[in-house]
Amino acid sequence: MKIKILYFYFILLPLAFADLKVGFYASSCPKAESIVKKVVQNRFNRDKSITAALLRMHFHDCAVRGCDASILINSTKANTAEKEAGANGSVRGYDLIDEAKKTLEAACPSTVSCADIITLATRDAVALSGGPQYDVPTGRRDGLVSNIDDVNIPGPNTPVSVTSQFFASKGITTQEMVTLFGAHTVGVAHCSFFDGRLSGAKPDPTMDPALNAKLVKLCSSRGDPATPLDQKSSFVFDNEFYEQILAKKGVLLIDQQLALDATTKGFVSDFAANGDKFQKGFANAIVKMGEIDVLVGNQGEIRRKCSVFNRN
Ligand code: HEM
Numbered sequence: 001m002k003i004k005i006l007y008f009y010f011i012l013l014p015l016a017f018a019d020l021k022v023g024f025y026a027s028s029c030p031k032a033e034s035i036v037k038k039v040v041q042n043r044f045n046r047d048k049s050i051t052a053a054l055l056r057m058h059f060h061d062c063a064v065r066g067c068d069a070s071i072l073i074n075s076t077k078a079n080t081a082e083k084e085a086g087a088n089g090s091v092r093g094y095d096l097i098d099e100a101k102k103t104l105e106a107a108c109p110s111t112v113s114c115a116d117i118i119t120l121a122t123r124d125a126v127a128l129s130g131g132p133q134y135d136v137p138t139g140r141r142d143g144l145v146s147n148i149d150d151v152n153i154p155g156p157n158t159p160v161s162v163t164s165q166f167f168a169s170k171g172i173t174t175q176e177m178v179t180l181f182g183a184h185t186v187g188v189a190h191c192s193f194f195d196g197r198l199s200g201a202k203p204d205p206t207m208d209p210a211l212n213a214k215l216v217k218l219c220s221s222r223g224d225p226a227t228p229l230d231q232k233s234s235f236v237f238d239n240e241f242y243e244q245i246l247a248k249k250g251v252l253l254i255d256q257q258l259a260l261d262a263t264t265k266g267f268v269s270d271f272a273a274n275g276d277k278f279q280k281g282f283a284n285a286i287v288k289m290g291e292i293d294v295l296v297g298n299q300g301e302i303r304r305k306c307s308v309f310n311r312n
């Protein structure tokens, strides 16, 4: 009997509360969402590229161990963290998350998770760039693991079919995947991610020749320069990305392939023709992305500093 009662408390009770919900911090930290919003607004005022940074960070967080802020962890002598993985180098915006966390810890110590900060900050930045405004459920907890070996995200040269399978394994449909790629309406790609398409002797025939010439020139300069993923309206969160890939102006191979592959091109034409449908679809798809394998209830922890586990 006693064992049964204990079982009830330890197994059933946590599950009963283990859910994300809109306004999770309404009583525990009423200002949580407005604090994040203010930090994002201040940054956006001087750096419009923060929207791209946060969107990419949010995806790279959710795509590895679920949306658990594992991407924010710094490496230590004993552990090489997710941050160091191949796709990593150019994920940015960590300082904005740290800034929001500092303010939140002062207002409500050990209450708001870093995973929720990424999610909320991304939501606010998307709206500031002209994207959809949407409610996003919160209540995520921060993960206790961040390991470079867990990073297995498809790359820009991965075929559409394999990329679709990756998203499907996270519960995201092919249509939702195409919608999420619409995030490439903001931000940039560095030459190292697409220069295989340019190579002199055999340029990729699926790229517009004028764009090819422009990128060959750009990428011949030193360092690893970057170019907008959406060549037309790089700082505006609109459906222009889809029109660009229909016009063979996709910069990444995967972006261009979305407009050509039989399983995705219908969605691309649809979003190119209907901006409103894209905006609504994006809000739904990114909320769903933000729910991939989340930790809730008393799983994980609420980190005090987003870049280190509490135990350190
Ligand atoms: C497997 C699917 C995806 C692949 C292969 C991919 C690939 C890439 C690559 C190669 C870059 C350029 C990075 C650089 O040069 O710094 C990039 C940038 C970006 N990606 Fe993706 N991406 C994927 C999915 C997504 C998703 C789902 C989102 C968000 C919902 C997203 C948002 C972004 C943004 C906003 C940028 C620009 C970042 C910046 O300007 O700092 N991507 N992506």
Ligand SMILES: *[C@@H]1O[C@H](CO)[C@@H](O)[C@H](O)[C@H]1NC(C)=O
Pocket: 074, 305, 307, 308
């Ligand atoms: C984590 O690393 C970043 C960049 O390398 C640094 O700015 C930050 O202070 C580090 N966090 C901690 C808590 O040491």
Ligand SMILES: CC(=O)N[C@H]1CO[C@H](CO)[C@@H](O)[C@@H]1O
Pocket: 083, 084, 085, 086, 087, 088, 089
């Ligand atoms: C900032 C960072 O960790 N960059 C690393 C990203 O991945 C490349 C290749 O794996 C490393 O060389 C970088 O040091």
